[in-house]
Amino acid sequence: SQQGEEDPQALSIQEGENATMNCSYKTSINNLQWYRQNSGRGLVHLILIRSNEREKHSGRLRVTLDTSKKSSSLLITASRAADTASYFCATEPNSGTYKYIFGTGTRLKVLA
Amino acid sequence: DTGVSQNPRHKITKRGQNVTFRCDPISEHNRLYWYRQTLGQGPEFLTYFQNEAQLEKSRLLSDRFSAERPKGSFSTLEIQRTEQGDSAMYLCASTLGVGDEKLFFGSGTQLSVL
Numbered sequence: 189s190q191q192g193e194e195d196p197q198a199l200s201i202q203e204g205e206n207a208t209m210n211c212s213y214k215t216s217i218n219n220l221q222w223y224r225q226n227s228g229r230g231l232v233h234l235i236l237i238r239s240n241e242r243e244k245h246s247g248r249l250r251v252t253l254d255t256s257k258k259s260s261s262l263l264i265t266a267s268r269a270a271d272t273a274s275y276f277c278a279t280e281p282n283s284g285t286y287k288y289i290f291g292t293g294t295r296l297k298v299l300a
Numbered sequence: 301d302t303g304v305s306q307n308p309r310h311k312i313t314k315r316g317q318n319v320t321f322r323c324d325p326i327s328e329h330n331r332l333y334w335y336r337q338t339l340g341q342g343p344e345f346l347t348y349f350q351n352e353a354q355l356e357k358s359r360l361l362s363d364r365f366s367a368e369r370p371k372g373s374f375s376t377l378e379i380q381r382t383e384q385g386d387s388a389m390y391l392c393a394s395t396l397g398v399g400d401e402k403l404f405f406g407s408g409t410q411l412s413v414l
Binding site for chain 2: 280
């Protein structure tokens with residue numbers, strides 16, 4: 189079963205535009221992470237935000253977390269063709285277990 | 301150590317055969333995870349280890365699936381009596397654990413059951 193649901197499922201934008209994708213989850217969490225996956229490859233960690241944080245930045249990435257709404261958003265600014273990939277959120281439930289539950293993903297296509 | 305290594309990269313097998321995959325995590329990582337991913341879906345949790353102890357196994361995992369991590373180093377995932385529904389990418393990931401929870405993934409093993 190998957191805890192997170194990403195929205196939108198697919199997104200197509202022009203190079204230079206910003207891309208925003210959202211993640212909603214079901215249970216209380218310790219932290220939330222975002223990962224990128226290029227076609228047919230393993231996932232690469234992008235950024236982690238803890239439950240007591242509201243916003244984090246890393247280069248062109250900005251992540252927000254709203255624990256009251258059980259949601260997070262990932263903003264990629266000034267997108268590039270190389271950002272074309274699938275993006276997944278992963279949550280660590282606050283239940284004494286260390287398993288990470290992934291969402292369904294957003295497929296981003298950046299057109300040159 | 302350059303990262304998490306998975307072998308083989310691809311496996312084609314006939315229905316009913318047994319298959320075994322191997323994962324070599326980053327050497328100092330205590331936790332090791334197995335996920336399964338089908339096309340267009342996110343990774344689905346299968347099981348994880350803290351050192352050599354298997355701490356959790358997904359309820360979705362049938363008795364045909366077994367994983368081991370002897371001596372807390374590499375891990376193997378075995379699927380017995382494979383079915384066509386087992387066709388998927390099997391991903392392994394490792395992490396240091398508390399204080400540094402980011403997962404490092406291998407490139408996966410693509411299983412095709414004919």
